Amino acid sequence: MQQGWAAFAGLVGGLAFLVVVWDAILGGLFRMSYLLALGGSLVHEAPRHTTYAVGGLMHVALSALFGIVYAWALGVVGVSSLAAGASLGLVLGAIHGIATSRIGRRYGPSTVTVWIVAHAVFGMTVGTVYTAVAH
Numbered sequence: 001m002q003q004g005w006a007a008f009a010g011l012v013g014g015l016a017f018l019v020v021v022w023d024a025i026l027g028g029l030f031r032m033s034y035l036l037a038l039g040g041s042l043v044h045e046a047p048r049h050t051t052y053a054v055g056g057l058m059h060v061a062l063s064a065l066f067g068i069v070y071a072w073a074l075g076v077v078g079v080s081s082l083a084a085g086a087s088l089g090l091v092l093g094a095i096h097g098i099a100t101s102r103i104g105r106r107y108g109p110s111t112v113t114v115w116i117v118a119h120a121v122f123g124m125t126v127g128t129v130y131t132a133v134a135h
Contacts, residue, residue, distance in 0.1 A: 001068075001071050001072055001075045001134075002071075002134045003068055003071075005071070005130060005133045005134045006067045006068040006070070006071030006072070006130055006134070007064040007065075007067050007068055008064075008067070008129070008133070009067045009070075009071060009125070009126045009127075009129040009130035009133070009134075010063045010064045010065065010066055010067015010068065010070070010071075010126055011060065011063050011064055011067065012125055012126070012129045013063060013066075013067060013070075013089075013121075013122040013123070013125040013126035013129070014059055014060060014062070014063025014064075014067075014122065015063075016121050016122060016125040017063070017118045017119070017121060017122040017125075018034075018059070020114065020117060020118040020121050021034055021114065021118050024110075024114040024118075029110040029111070029113075029114050030107075030110065030111050030114040030115075031107040031108060031110075031111050032103075032104050032107045032111050032115075034055070034059075035052050035055035035056050035059060036048070036051055036052055036055055037055070037103075038054075038055035038058050038059060039051040039052055039053070039054035039055025039056070039058060040055070041058075042054055042058065063122075066096075066122070066126070067126050067130070070089060070092055070093075070123060070126045070127065070130070071126070071130045071134070073088070073092060074088060074089070074127060074130060074131065079127070079131060080131065080135055081131065082128055082131050082132060084127075084131070085127035085128055085130060085131030085132075086124050086127045086128040086131075087124075087127070088123075088127055089122075089123035089124045089125070089126050089127020089128065089130075090120050090123050090124040090127065091123070092123045092127075093119040093120040093121065093122045093123020093124060093126075094116060094119065094120040094123065096119045096122075096123065097115055097116035097117070097118065097119030097120060098116055100115070100119070101115055101116055103115065
C-alpha cells in the first residue's frame with residue numbers, strides 16, 4: 001500500500017463527501033451541521049467559528065485516515081481495476097455510513113439517507129482515485 005496516495009485519495013473522497021452534504025443542505029435534505037457537530041465533539045463552549053474550524057480540520061484528518069484504511073482493504077482483497085476499486089469502495093462506504101447512521105437519526109430520515117449516500121460516495125471516490133494513482 002502506498003500511504004501517501006491513500007491519504008490523497010481520502011482527501012479527495014472527503015471533498016466529495018462534503019459536496020454531497022452541502023448539496024443536500026442547500027436542497028433541504030440534510031439538517032445536521034456536520035462540521036459543527038464534529039468540532040463540537042472536541043471543543044466545548046468555543047466560539048462557533050472556532051468549532052467549525054476544528055470540525056473542518058478533524059474532517060480533513062479523518063478523510064486521510066479513512067483513505068488509508070480503505071486503501072488497505074483494497075489491497076487485502078487484491079483490487080487492481082478502476083471498476084473494482086470503485087465498487088468495493090462504494091460497498092465499504094455504504095457499510096460505514098450505515099454503521100454510523102445513528103448520528104443523524106434525530107434529524108430525520110432524509111438526513112440519514114444523505115449520510116449513507118455521502119459515505120458511499122466517499123468510498124467510491126477513494127476506491128477510484130487510489131486504484132488510478134497507485135497502480
